[in-house]
Amino acid sequence: MTRKWLSIVGIGEDGLQGLSAIARSIVNEAEVIVGGDRHLAMLPIDDQREKLSWTSPISASVEAIIQRRGQSICVLASGDPMCYGIGVTLTRRIPVSEMTIIPAPSTxxxxxxxxxxxxxxxxxxxxxxxxxxxxxxxxxxxxxxxxxxxxxxxxxxxxxxxxxxxxxxxxxxxxxxxxxxxxxxxxxxxxxxxxxxxxxxxxxxxxCIVDAGVVPLPRLPGLPDNAYHHDGQLTKHEVRAITLAALAPTPGELLWDVGAGCGSISIEWMRSHSRCGAIAIEQNSSRLNYIADNAAALGTPNLQIVEGKAPHALKDLPAPDAIFIGGGATAEGLFNVCWSALRPGGRLVANVVTIEGEQTLFQWYQQVGGNLTRIAIQRAEPIGKFLGWRAMAPVTQWVVIKS
The missing domain is CATH 3.30.950.10 (Tetrapyrrole methylase, C-terminal domain)
Structure with missing residues (x-):
């Protein structure tokens, strides 16, 4: 049976006196006490045990704890250590089977x-x-x-x-x-x-109470086009909704958005769940600024932005669970790099609007299969005193799942 050498004890605003008998016993019997300055100040002045205060970066303190594996160590934490707390950080490095975690009520x-x-x-x-x-x-x-x-x-x-x-x-x-x-x-x-x-x-x-006259942003894919700052390189909201459905984001997954434009696909991928991550790859410097501004305005400031031209800019990026190619599909070698990097079961979706792009997608389709779809959207717009249908450029979409 694995020995539990590390304890994490949550403390409320009432301090050590508010701990249960078991938690207090763990604190008293520990050989090493770890915590912030506020927590360590709760201990008696004459406490002679070794004490470790959190440093920046905190990874150094985590390493110091691991180096003392086998000693009886108690970490003092605020509230529930597993709610945005130090317990989450420590369980990434140390098996929970080696720990005792006693939470206090969370904030x-x-x-x-x-x-x-x-x-x-x-x-x-x-x-x-x-x-x-x-x-x-x-x-x-x-x-x-x-x-x-x-x-x-x-x-x-x-x-x-x-x-x-x-x-x-x-x-x-x-x-x-x-x-x-x-x-x-x-x-x-x-x-x-x-x-x-x-x-x-x-x-x-x-x-949250919305002001009168304000149109709320939906939480589903397909945000209004005017939610984004862009220079015209924007996947229109109808096509964006279809594309996100094909990409099928799942919590914890990573997307490569190749030729990201203003970042709309990667931003809405991340908006689908707080644990979804994305990397936007774009070579145009002004569009990089659009991506950063849009990510901050729409609640995805952790979107990773990579400047460069694919496929060269894709080198050494973490393996994706899904890839969207919205620009540069005709770049030589792009498919081979993306297909090789994509995890098994991952989805690759590519949108093109040119004949040359369609030819490229058909070549990829011949290699690995998948589905080709033509998306044609018409919007009613004024023609003098009347309304008429105005067609958007049709989009050819290729979707394939890597087996």
């Missing part, structure tokens, strides 16, 4: 208890050491958000994002130092937020 649990919200019916995210623009993809009418704050300035940042997005009437509740004798709750709308005296340790609850 989210405490917030729901204060607000009377059901934890299973809220959206949860952390803005601690993460780009605030992550919030953008969580906003929709009626959403209830619980946000782990980075510090005293985060509520004002959240209020500004909501107001600019057209959700100025949303109710913001800031919950400070929950579980302590200094607990405090501050409430206001996003548009009227002016509170500056906020405790550094706080969580933010948002009841």
């Amino acid at each position: 989210f649990s405490l917030a729901c208890a204060r607000l009377g919200w059901s934890l299973t019916e809220v959206e949860t995210l952390s803005l601690n050491a993460r780009p605030p623009s992550l919030l953008q993809s969580y906003i929709y009418p009626g959403a209830r958000l619980l946000i782990l704050s980075e510090g005293k300035d985060t509520p004002a940042i959240v209020a500004k994002i909501l107001t600019k997005r057209g959700y100025g009437g949303s109710k913001i509740t800031v919950l400070e130092r929950m579980g302590s004798s200094h607990e405090r709750i501050v409430e206001a709308t996003a548009a009227s937020w002016s509170e500056t005296e906020i405790a550094a340790l706080n969580a933010i609850a948002v009841d």
